[in-house]
Amino acid sequence: MKRYxxxxxxxxxxxxxxFFSTRYKDSSSAILAEVExxxxxxxxxxxxxxxxxxxxxxxxxxxxxxxxxxxRPDLRLDSDKLENELLSLENEKRIKEIERENKLSVLKLNxxxxxxxxxxxxxxxxxxxxxxxxxxxxxxxxxxxPDSLAQMDQTYLKLRLESINVExxxxxxxxxxxxxxxxxxxxxxxxxxxxxxxxxxxxxxLLRQEESELIQYSGIDGTIGNISSEEGELAPPYNTLxxxxxxxxxxxxxxxxxxxxxxxxxxDEVVVESTNRKYKIKGRVLEVGSRVIEYPSxxxxxxxxxxxxxxxxxxxxxxxxxxNGEKVFxxxxxx
Numbered sequence: 172m173k174r175y176x177x178x179x180x181x182x183x184x185x186x187x188x189x190f191f192s193t194r195y196k197d198s199s200s201a202i203l204a205e206v207e208x209x210x211x212x213x214x215x216x217x218x219x220x221x222x223x224x225x226x227x228x229x230x231x232x233x234x235x236x237x238x239x240x241x242x243r244p245d246l247r248l249d250s251d252k253l254e255n256e257l258l259s260l261e262n263e264k265r266i267k268e269i270e271r272e273n274k275l276s277v278l279k280l281n282x283x284x285x286x287x288x289x290x291x292x293x294x295x296x297x298x299x300x301x302x303x304x305x306x307x308x309x310x311x312x313x314x315x316x317p318d319s320l321a322q323m324d325q326t327y328l329k330l331r332l333e334s335i336n337v338e339x340x341x342x343x344x345x346x347x348x349x350x351x352x353x354x355x356x357x358x359x360x361x362x363x364x365x366x367x368x369x370x371x372x373x374x375x376x377l378l379r380q381e382e383s384e385l386i387q388y389s390g391i392d393g394t395i396g397n398i399s400s401e402e403g404e405l406a407p408p409y410n411t412l413x414x415x416x417x418x419x420x421x422x423x424x425x426x427x428x429x430x431x432x433x434x435x436x437x438x439d440e441v442v443v444e445s446t447n448r449k450y451k452i453k454g455r456v457l458e459v460g461s462r463v464i465e466y467p468s469x470x471x472x473x474x475x476x477x478x479x480x481x482x483x484x485x486x487x488x489x490x491x492x493x494x495n496g497e498k499v500f501x502x503x504x505x506x
Contacts, residue, residue: 200433200502200503200504201500201501201502201503202425202426202427202428202431202480202483202500202501202503203425203426203446203470203498203499203500203501204423204424204425204426204443204470204483204485204498204499204500204501205423205424205467205469205470205496205497205498205499206420206422206423206487206493206494206495206496206497206499207420207422207423207424207495207496208393208416208417208418208420208422208495209391209416209417209420209421209422210396210414210415210416211390211391211393211414211415211416211417212411212413212414213238213239213387213411213412213413213414213415214408214409214410214411214412215241215243215384215406215408215409215410215412216408216409217243217245217246217408218243218245218405218406218407218408219241219242219243219385219405219406220241220242220243220244220403220404220405220406221239221240221241221400221401221402221403221404221406221412222240222241222242222402222403223239223240223402224238224239224240224398224400224401224402224413225237225238225239225240226238226239226395226398226413227395227398228395228396228397228398229394229395230394230395231392231393231394231395231418232389232392232393232394232395232415233389233392234389234390234391234392235388235389236388236389237386237387237388237389238387238388238389238395238413238415239386239387239400239412239413240385240386240387241385241387241406241412242385243381243385246378246381246382246385249378250375250378250379250382253371253374253375253378254375256371257368257371257372257375260364260367260368260371261368263364264361264364264365264368267357267360267361267364268357268361270357271353271354271357271361274353274357275350275353275354278346278349278350278353279346279350281346282342282343282345282346285342286339286342286343289335289338289339289342290339292335293332293335293336293339296328296331296332296335297332299328300328300329300332389415391415391417391418392417392418392419393415393416393417393418394415394416394418395413395414395415395416396413396414396415396416397413397414398412398413399411399412399413400412400413416495419489419490419491420487420491420493420494420495421486421487421488421489421491422457422484422485422486422487423443423454423483423484423485423486423487423499423501424482424483424484424485425482425483425484425485425501426464426466426470426478426480426481426482426483427480427481427483427503428478428479428480429463429479429480429481431480433503435456435459435483435503436456436459437456437457437458437459438455438456439455439456439503439504440453440454440455440456440504441453441454441455441456441485441501441502441503441504442454442501442502443485443487443493443499443500443501443502444499444500444502445493445497445498445499445500446497446498446499446500447498450492450493452487452488452491452492452493453487453488454485454486454487454488454501455485455486456483456484456485456486457484457485457486458483458484459481459482459483459484460481460482460483460484462481462482463479463480463481464479464480464481464482465477465478465479466478466479466480469498470498483501485501
């Protein structure tokens, strides 16, 4: 009987050793962790009033489903203010363009009037010079006046004609200078207004982008968590209105005990293995915590004994088959 009991004891011991040998993980390179669903918090940067909530806690939503609609009174006021400012600037631009055209028209009219007046005087002098020349030739043939007197009269008319032509050129140059000056001043004024219009349009574009975000849609397939707001409620900036959890967990939250001296940094590759089934997958360290925190009771070796460690966040592929909340081993690579 004793031999029989001893045999049973040794068989049980061997089986126990085999079991623990298959389940044992090197504590210096493997840490216990749990799979966490990625949580998305819906909030706004400005104070809002909740208009409609399209979901309830626990509801499953698809990517693109509407979640919540809010309104921002300050956004509407800002938009109205900018739209009025834009309208005023566009009117001011049109006025400046009309003023430019009017000034150019007045300058052109003055130039054409003075040029026409001088042109008439030039034509009169040319006719008079032609008549004087003909008359002088006739009188010279008849020897009624001295040749020098006739030449003197024609010289005066020629000098007057040259003087008027110079005046005409000066009038044209003055018109060109004044026209360029009007164009340059007007161009600067209009460019200043156009720059203001561009700035206001950019600000309006940003406001309209914010308006389009007043209805929040789900960016993932997931499940609604807490809803911490009600329709008609005013909410302060950055206040979480509701939370959404991804269907497929992509983050492992692990804690590396104080006694473990493995050097870990962001980007390191690790192996994530289930504690209760044959399934493992490669992951990568997303972030290394900057402080030591207390282990949650679920991850302690003995739940009654406090443990402390450093947080690690491990990114795993979207197509992993881990379950939300599943306990896993994170196997770190030794240097």
